[in-house]
Amino acid sequence: MKKGVLLVNLGTPETPTTPAVRAYLSRFLADSRVIDLPRAVWLPILHGMILPTRPHRSAALYRKIWTKQGSPLLLYTQKQTQQLQALLPDQVVRYAMCYSAPTVATVLKEMQALKVTDLTVIPLYPQYSSTTVGSVFDQVAAYYMQAAAQPQLHFVSSFYQEPRYIQALANQIKRALRQANYDQIVFSYHGIPQKYADNGDPYPQQCTATTQQVMALVGEVPYIQSYQSKFGPSQWLRPATAQVLQNLPQQGAKRVLVITPGFVADCLETLQEIDHENREYFRQSGGRLFTYLHPFNGSATFTQVLAALAQR
Template identity: 80%
Template sequence: MKKGVLLVNLGTPTTPTAPAVRSYLSRFLMDRRVIDVPRPVWWPILHGMILPIRPSRSAALYRKIWTKQGSPLLLYTQQQTRQLQRLLPQQVVRYAMCYSAPTVDTALQEMQQLGVTDLTVIPQYPQYSTTTVGSVFDQVAAYFMQHSALPQLHFISSFYQEPRYIKALANQIKRALIKQPDAHLVFSYHGIPQKYADNGDPYPQQCTATTQQVMTLVGDVPYTQSYQSKFGPGQWLNPATAQIMHQLPQQGSKKVIIITPGFVADCLETLQEINHENCDYFITSGGTDFTYLHPFNGSQTYTQLLATLA
């Protein structure tokens, strides 16, 4: 039996340009798990309103976080994959992206060609949502529906309750609190439409469970849980992180420590939206100290967690 591990994350444009962002967004926003709107309704909105305008704006934001080596999300995913391969030398470790290269199909095809007969798929999302983990599952299932041979398949639907994950977050917060013991702590999770939660998506409950488990280890510190990255006019999970950043200074909290437990690698939503936009909201509203705690990125602690999951 030959074992393999496939790490799957969201994806990224190949370059911080409007054409590359348009290509990425078109794949992302056509996923029915992400946008649960009838195609005849959504198609003209996407191609008539969003794709002609949004790529240029998003490309400008991507350019602010882009490195000389490329997309931060891609670079950290590659680093996590290399580190996990070193920890699991007898297994085949690869990564894939849902909406950019290398695709899930490409990675699974390589696994088959290398003779992998026991495969663990780990979506890089600690909390389950139909919009993220559900989409990964769809792509994996769709691939094997087209092939006769099926490996022994293990699919990690969430890992928000893993002790290593909770302890790593708590330790990161404790280190920050040593420097700023009077700071207000904010847990910012990527939002989803409220109707998804109403239809049974367990994501908000898993986010709350994550926060509570972490705070059990952190102790008696004031904190708030919020949601970011709202897209479109519909109702999303509340409260919004941007709203909290405006409110905290007015409520007397001039120092804030913000952590994003739903992300395992820095990307546009963390580096630009949190560390720049929300930082500006906080400071212009009267805050004095804004501390952003980066995701695991290339941390060996996270690689050890992946090895445990595998």
């Protein structure tokens, strides 16, 4: 039996240019898991209103976070894959992206060519949502619907209760608390539309469980949970991170520690939205100290979490 592990993240534009961002967004926003509207209603809006204008604005933001080596999300996903391969030398470890190269189908084909007969798929989202993990499952299932043979398949739908993941987050916070005093810890998670949660998506409950388990290890420190990255006019999970960070200084909390436990690698939503935009909102509202705790990125601690999931 030959074992394999496939790590899957969202994806990234190939370059921080308008055409590349348009190509990426056209794949991402066309996914019915991401935008749950009738295709006859949504696709004309996407192609007629969003794709002609949004990619130009988004490309400018991507350029602010781009490194000399490329996309931060891609670089950290590659590093996580390399480190996991080193920990699991007898297994085939690869990564794929939902909406950019290498695609899930491409890498599953490679796994098949390498004669992997036992495959563990780990979406790099700690909390399950139909908009993220559900989409990974769809792509894996679609590939094997057309394949002549399937491996023994193990699908990790979430790891928000994985003890090593919780401990790693708590340790990050404890280290920061030893270095400075804070009035509030802000747990910011990527939002989803409220109607998805109303229809049974367990994401908000899993986010809350993450926060509570981490704080049980951290101790008695004031904290608040919020949601970021709202897209479109519909109601999303509340409270909104931007609003929370604007309100906190007026409520006397002028020193905040911000953590994003739903992200395992830095990307546009963390580096630009949290560490730049929201930092500025907080400062303009009278905040004095804003510390952003980066995701695990290339941390060996997180690689150990992935190894534990794979070996289980």
